[in-house]
Amino acid sequence: MFFSDVLGQELPIKIIQNAIKKEKCAHAYLFVGPEGVGKKSTAFAFARLLNCKNRIAIDSKGEKHESNGDNLDLQDINIYDSCGECISCKKIKKGIHPDVSFIYPEKKDIRINQMRVLKYQAQFKPMEGRWKVYIIDKAHMMNKESANSVLKLLEEPPDKVLIILIAQNKYGILPTIISRCQVIKFNLLPSDLIIRSLKEKYNIEEKKALFFSRLSHGSIGKAFSCCEEKMDETKKKADLLISKMKKGDFISLFSESEKLSFSKEKEELKKILNIMIVFYREKMYENPTSEYIKILEVILQTKESIKRNINVGLALDEMFLNVNKIMENKKFAEII
Numbered sequence: 001m002f003f004s005d006v007l008g009q010e011l012p013i014k015i016i017q018n019a020i021k022k023e024k025c026a027h028a029y030l031f032v033g034p035e036g037v038g039k040k041s042t043a044f045a046f047a048r049l050l051n052c053k054n055r056i057a058i059d060s061k062g063e064k065h066e067s068n069g070d071n072l073d074l075q076d077i078n079i080y081d082s083c084g085e086c087i088s089c090k091k092i093k094k095g096i097h098p099d100v101s102f103i104y105p106e107k108k109d110i111r112i113n114q115m116r117v118l119k120y121q122a123q124f125k126p127m128e129g130r131w132k133v134y135i136i137d138k139a140h141m142m143n144k145e146s147a148n149s150v151l152k153l154l155e156e157p158p159d160k161v162l163i164i165l166i167a168q169n170k171y172g173i174l175p176t177i178i179s180r181c182q183v184i185k186f187n188l189l190p191s192d193l194i195i196r197s198l199k200e201k202y203n204i205e206e207k208k209a210l211f212f213s214r215l216s217h218g219s220i221g222k223a224f225s226c227c228e229e230k231m232d233e234t235k236k237k238a239d240l241l242i243s244k245m246k247k248g249d250f251i252s253l254f255s256e257s258e259k260l261s262f263s264k265e266k267e268e269l270k271k272i273l274n275i276m277i278v279f280y281r282e283k284m285y286e287n288p289t290s291e292y293i294k295i296l297e298v299i300l301q302t303k304e305s306i307k308r309n310i311n312v313g314l315a316l317d318e319m320f321l322n323v324n325k326i327m328e329n330k331k332f333a334e335i336i
Ligand SMILES: [Zn+2]
Pocket: 051, 052, 053, 054, 055, 082, 083, 084, 085, 086, 087, 088, 089
């Protein structure tokens, strides 16, 4: 939970670090951006830097300055971060700091009871740190009452209380809440950065890192979970389906769709379809033909149908048949 652990979000981090150094923090921030790009890590690094007892500043030459870097001008500071060693940093890391709270949806939404606790606590001064920090994850899932409760708090923000709302986009958040927040946008990460960090962190080969980076579409969180989950097995299942589709091996394909329709793992099926999409997209780049576009459309439609809870077995059978129809084109059959 150092800022240096957050990859590829230099601008949001710079905005936050400057605000803390100048002691001009807003009372509320809205971190907006796709899933898995570092919003939550940045929020915790923010909470830690605010409350750290021995902030560290690193100058442009890479030299470390302790004690808040007070001997440096702001423009000379390259990185401004928490120490990671003081009691406050340690407590935040363990999730036991009394002044730093993390709120997330319980089941379907963020409920009014969760907000009541927040509002009650917010009226008191920080117990141990400089600031009370409330990180509200998936803020678009606040129900109407919860959102109104946050709005009231933001209308008259108590001193030394910071609220960080995290959401994938602004939709679903009251405009009156947004207007009271400083909005910080988080972007998707470039693939070379994802490939490099996957290779460093998981010691995997270039080809695999490239594949996972394409599968994760710029989300470092998704790329990491590809490495941590048993993605190899999922990839094997996807490769098997691709090869059977190529052969037009229907008996076997229908039995696969039956197996998959009984599986409770809808998430895995989604991953299998995503791997197929990456596979055919790459094929399309190698050989730009309209057939690959049609295959991609069929798979995307299948994904949508499954999302809408349409019978999984039927949706897959239809996908296999439709892809086969496309593959029947003789010229196309020669290049696949
Ligand atoms: Zn510290």
